[in-house]
Amino acid sequence: MDTEEKEDISREAPVQLEVDSISISFGGVQAIYNVSFQVRKGEIFSIIGPNGAGKTVTLNCISGIYKPDRGRIIFEGQDITKWPPYKRAEAGIARTFQKIELFSGMTVLDNIRLGRHVHLKSGLLSSSIYLGKTAREEVESRKFIEEEIIDLLEIEHIRNKVVGMLPYGLQKRVELARALALNPKLLLLDEPMAGLNLEEVEDMARFILDVNEEERWKVTCILVEHDMGVVMDISDRVTVLNFGQKIAEGRPSEVQQNPEVIRAYLGDVEDLYATRR
Amino acid sequence: MSWLPCGLYHEHYREDHAWWQTTFVKGKMLLLAIFAIVILPYLDLVAPDLGPYLLNIAVILLYTILAASGVQLLIGYCGQVTLGHAAYVAIGAYTCCLVLMHGPALAAMTNDPNPIVRTLAALFSLLMKAGLLYPAGIILAGLAAGLWCVIFGLPSAKVKGFYLIMTTIAGQWITVEFFITQYVSQIGGRQQAFTVLPEHFTIGPFTIDSDRKIYYLGLALVGLVVAVTANLLRSKPGRAWIAIRDNDIAAEAMGVNIVAYKLLAFFVAGAMGGLAGVYWLNFNYIISPEHFQWFWSLWWVGVILIGGVGSIQGTIFGSMFMVLVMEGLKALIVPLSGAFPELLDKFLFIKEALFGLAIALFLIYEPNGLAYRWWQLKNYFNLWPFSY
Ligand SMILES: Nc1ncnc2c1ncn2[C@@H]1O[C@H](COP(=O)(O)OP(=O)(O)OP(=O)(O)O)[C@@H](O)[C@H]1O
Ligand SMILES: [Mg+2]
Numbered sequence: 001m002d003t004e005e006k007e008d009i010s011r012e013a014p015v016q017l018e019v020d021s022i023s024i025s026f027g028g029v030q031a032i033y034n035v036s037f038q039v040r041k042g043e044i045f046s047i048i049g050p051n052g053a054g055k056t057v058t059l060n061c062i063s064g065i066y067k068p069d070r071g072r073i074i075f076e077g078q079d080i081t082k083w084p085p086y087k088r089a090e091a092g093i094a095r096t097f098q099k100i101e102l103f104s105g106m107t108v109l110d111n112i113r114l115g116r117h118v119h120l121k122s123g124l125l126s127s128s129i130y131l132g133k134t135a136r137e138e139v140e141s142r143k144f145i146e147e148e149i150i151d152l153l154e155i156e157h158i159r160n161k162v163v164g165m166l167p168y169g170l171q172k173r174v175e176l177a178r179a180l181a182l183n184p185k186l187l188l189l190d191e192p193m194a195g196l197n198l199e200e201v202e203d204m205a206r207f208i209l210d211v212n213e214e215e216r217w218k219v220t221c222i223l224v225e226h227d228m229g230v231v232m233d234i235s236d237r238v239t240v241l242n243f244g245q246k247i248a249e250g251r252p253s254e255v256q257q258n259p260e261v262i263r264a265y266l267g268d269v270e271d272l273y274a275t276r277r
Numbered sequence: 278m279s280w281l282p283c284g285l286y287h288e289h290y291r292e293d294h295a296w297w298q299t300t301f302v303k304g305k306m307l308l309l310a311i312f313a314i315v316i317l318p319y320l321d322l323v324a325p326d327l328g329p330y331l332l333n334i335a336v337i338l339l340y341t342i343l344a345a346s347g348v349q350l351l352i353g354y355c356g357q358v359t360l361g362h363a364a365y366v367a368i369g370a371y372t373c374c375l376v377l378m379h380g381p382a383l384a385a386m387t388n389d390p391n392p393i394v395r396t397l398a399a400l401f402s403l404l405m406k407a408g409l410l411y412p413a414g415i416i417l418a419g420l421a422a423g424l425w426c427v428i429f430g431l432p433s434a435k436v437k438g439f440y441l442i443m444t445t446i447a448g449q450w451i452t453v454e455f456f457i458t459q460y461v462s463q464i465g466g467r468q469q470a471f472t473v474l475p476e477h478f479t480i481g482p483f484t485i486d487s488d489r490k491i492y493y494l495g496l497a498l499v500g501l502v503v504a505v506t507a508n509l510l511r512s513k514p515g516r517a518w519i520a521i522r523d524n525d526i527a528a529e530a531m532g533v534n535i536v537a538y539k540l541l542a543f544f545v546a547g548a549m550g551g552l553a554g555v556y557w558l559n560f561n562y563i564i565s566p567e568h569f570q571w572f573w574s575l576w577w578v579g580v581i582l583i584g585g586v587g588s589i590q591g592t593i594f595g596s597m598f599m600v601l602v603m604e605g606l607k608a609l610i611v612p613l614s615g616a617f618p619e620l621l622d623k624f625l626f627i628k629e630a631l632f633g634l635a636i637a638l639f640l641i642y643e644p645n646g647l648a649y650r651w652w653q654l655k656n657y658f659n660l661w662p663f664s665y
Contacts, residue, residue: 063530064530065526084529084534085529086530086533086535089529089530089531089532094530094531095530101526102524103519103520103523104523105519105587106519106523110519113516114516114517115531117513117516117517117520118531120512120513122512122514124509124514124541127512127515128505128508129505130511130512134513137512138294138511142293143290178531179531182532
């Protein structure tokens with residue numbers, strides 16, 4: 001990968017997402033406190049931190065599953081802090097989940113088809129008769145899924161399998177496929193590598209780089225991941241959370257050497273490179 | 278196109294989206310259609326006793342399918358448990374009934390001082406001249422029942438599971454026991470039951486007054502409801518419903534407006550119930566609140582539990598099972614009642630006990646319902662003799 005070019009992105013591209021001092025607490029637990037960061041168009045922006053640091057909560061605030069108690073979230077110039085999750089999806093924010101959240105009774109194809117939801121226009125009447133518009137739209141959507149997504153993620157062989165029956169690694173991939181079907185501008189990935197074997201991790205990293213770099217996609221990614229090897233390899237910038245607060249941010253090489261980051265990981269430098277849960 | 282599904286390849290996506298994908302299945306469906314459209318309704322020409330009897334059972338079966346379709350859509354596809362569907366069937370039946378009873382009077386009010394009434398009168402007299410009063414009643418019944426169902430679906434925006442079940446039960450009591458019994462039934466100041474003469478059920482040149490025509494109307498309505506359900510399920514709304522059922526958090530994160538699609542499901546399910554109500558009115562010519570008691574709401578849930586939750590065939594199989602078992606029970610009890618007269622008095626009790634037993638047995642031994650068994654059987658024969 002060309003690091004020169006990547007550094008350019010993080011300095012010059014316009015800000016796509018701005019998280020402005022958000023805080024949220026659950027009961028007595030302050031899950032995140034006063035967290036701010038900016039993600040630029042085309043970046044792979046990683047959020048790391050020990051277990052319970054507030055990474056998932058941060059993603060949930062961005063995708064709208066949680067509403068922050070304080071602070072603002074601005075996406076492409078619009079304040080989306082109060083928007084419900086479905087509106088954020090319509091605006092182009094897609095995500096995957098740490099604990100896989102697929103529609104387990106549906107086939108792979110139908111799961112991915114749901115990802116096209118915001119792009120389909122058929123209403124109740126047109127869908128009921130399934131002629132003309134709806135039939136055409138379904139064929140187009142199918143074509144997009146087959147040619148752009150199934151092909152890219154190499155899941156041709158399982159397209160008609162019921163998702164619940166698939167091995168874990170493939171389920172993770174289907175979740176990515178479903179998120180991509182939304183044709184997102186911003187993709188939130190919550191531990192896409194967790195529980196994968198080495199080969200699957202490599203595949204997943206390749207897919208993320210593909211959708212980030214290919215002209216066709218150019219998707220901005222926010223990556224939450226414990227696999228430091230991958231994070232340091234593919235990220236443009238990294239933010240570190242600890243006990244709900246941001247303790248460092250910068251290019252991978254800078255963050256790696258930050259003493260506070262090293263302390264957060266129990267002073268165990270090894271951890272930074274080899275965490276694999 | 279091949280005859281056997283083991284070597285099935287499509288060259289176009291459109292073929293893969295079709296309902297029936299092989300010539301074999303299309304042939305099967307054709308035979309089924311011939312039986313339902315040509316053979317069954319004219320069976321009385323060769324079997325004067327059996328024919329009308331079977332046709333009667335078929336009419337009950339069609340009514341059950343219509344009523345259970347909405348329940349299937351809500352519970353089976355959208356995951357919203359409803360235990361008050363008889364309310365929407367009742368709303369449909371009463372709406373259509375009122376249109377048929379009072380439409381002619383309204384059409385005559387062309388000199389009313391109120392301009393809105395005058396416009397309505399003009400509209401209704403146009404409808405009557407065209408013989409479209411009944412079709413208008415059918416459409417209004419569907420709309421009214423759908424909207425009524427949306428009202429009781431509103432809590433689904435906030436509550437799930439048990440609490441939603443309680444609201445739908447409340448909907449049943451509020452609608453049938455309170456609203457219809459206390460108010461709607463009092464319209465016209467007569468007794469509780471409303472009757473409509475057979476000659477009022479006219480669609481253009483046809484009057485739906487014979488058993489055979491009633492059967493055909495039911496067939497058309499069921500065909501419509503099944504086709505609409507199947508089409509919705511292979512397009513945007515149906516997928517959104519299933520997504521809500523399977524995982525509402527993920528569905529919303531993928532852009533599904535959960536509240537809107539839940540309410541849409543309530544609307545469609547209620548409208549289907551409304552059509553069932555119209556059909557009930559058409560083959561009984563009389564309605565009263567007792568026809569829409571809570572028991573029936575449970576009965577239709579039983580139909581889909583036995584037939585298979587989340588399956589269109591499940592609705593049909595479940596309806597067949599329930600209707601045929603009840604007919605069998607009648608056939609068994611009527612001759613026996615000579616020897617044990619108390620059996621006839623206890624018929625209702627026996628029916629309800631058996632209904633409970635059937636559901637319990639199915640939940641224990643066949644939780645996926647008859648449709649799943651059918652699917653297994655089909656797969657077995659499709660690949661026969663190498664089905665392992
Ligand atoms: N819905 C909730 N209710 C109560 N507490 C919550 C909730 N969601 C998160 N928390 C708490 O907020 C804190 C941050 O959780 P979060 O899931 O963001 O951690 P994380 O950084 O993603 O950790 P991990 O690496 O284990 O996924 C934790 O203490 C967690 O218990
Ligand atoms: Mg997490």
